Amino acid sequence: MAAKNQTLVVTGASRGLGRHVCLRAAGEGYDVIGLARAVKPEIDGVRMISCDVGDPVQVAAAFREVRKAGNFYGLINAAGIASMNLILTTPPATMDRIIRVNLLGTMYCSQQGGRLLARKRLGRIVNFSTLAHSIALKGEAVYAASKGGVESFSRTFAREMGDHNVTVNCISPGPIDTDLIAKVPRSNIAMIVGHQIIQRQAVPEDVWNAVSLLLSPAASMVTGDVIHLGGA
Amino acid sequence: MNEKIRDFVVRTVSELTGIPEAEITADSQLIGENAVLDSRDLVMVMLDAEDFLEAEYQASFNWNSDSALSAARSQLRTVGTLTELLTSTAEANHGG
DSSP states (O other): OTTTTTTEEEETTTTHHHHHHHHHHHTOOOOOEEEOOOOOOOOOTTTHHHETTTOOHHOOOHHHHOOOHEEEEEEEEEEEEOOOOOGOOOHHHHHHHHIIIIIIIIHHHHHHHHHHHHHHHHEEEEEOOOOHHHHTTTTOOHHHHHHHHHHHHHHHHHHHHHHHEEEEEEEEOOOSSSSTTTSSSSHHHHHTTTSSSSOOOOOOOHHHHHHHHHHGGGGGGGOOEEEEETOO | HHHHHHHHHHHHHHHOOOOGGGGOOOTTTTTTTTTTTHHHHHHHHHHHHHHHHHHHHHHOTTTTTTHHHHHHHHTTSBBBHHHHHHHHHHHHTOOO
């Protein structure tokens, strides 16, 4: 069970996995602050703050509000974008956008959130990678690179935050039916799931279960790890 | 040198390291080979300094600024240089 009066910040809160995590965390009794560029539609029990995680100024402003809210305990960096395309035909602006949101956004939020958690000497940071990185998925070079960066960042950041009793971990799911993969053909999804040890497409609740585990006091010694949903 | 800020720096370093305040001087090194702080303590000094400036002087230290970070790196060397950095930051913010 979640401890009452603990504040979680969830990025990418308006849709997909971020929205699901917001809903489940609020249902478990966490005080949830959702960061998203679009703060509509509202989510019951979740305070939404407009924030582009790829903009460090907006991120700093958002975390000033988080600090005012108090009892900050955990950061879930769920914001992510993808654009399936062969690297030879991917526009530079698309590369920039994916790296900025997925990798730099995770870093900016981790930096601001990490400062607050270090002060309290307690906390959790959960980042998101992807199976596409582990299997070098064709057509996802930029996305996979951004998430590979997140994994590397998480392991190193975990060492820094270990000094402050804050754990940093990564969850690496396979394809989950959200807007992110809405345009990916079903045959491709089946192929990707085929790389998993457990041959079942994960659902958002599988992600929440992993997040919930990492947030729990029982996970206080788990850090610098990457949890591959379904095994990879 | 601002005495209030110097006292804050000395007190903070003492609390983090266990070194008596009387033994901490302006020349006590915060970074480098003979530093009294490890990397964790250094982060805590910076975070505490941020809180102190905000509470006492309504001044904010923008760690995201490249120039601020550059200044901090060179001015974090000793208790004395850190005190000077925080004093100038407080005065700059106070002066508008």
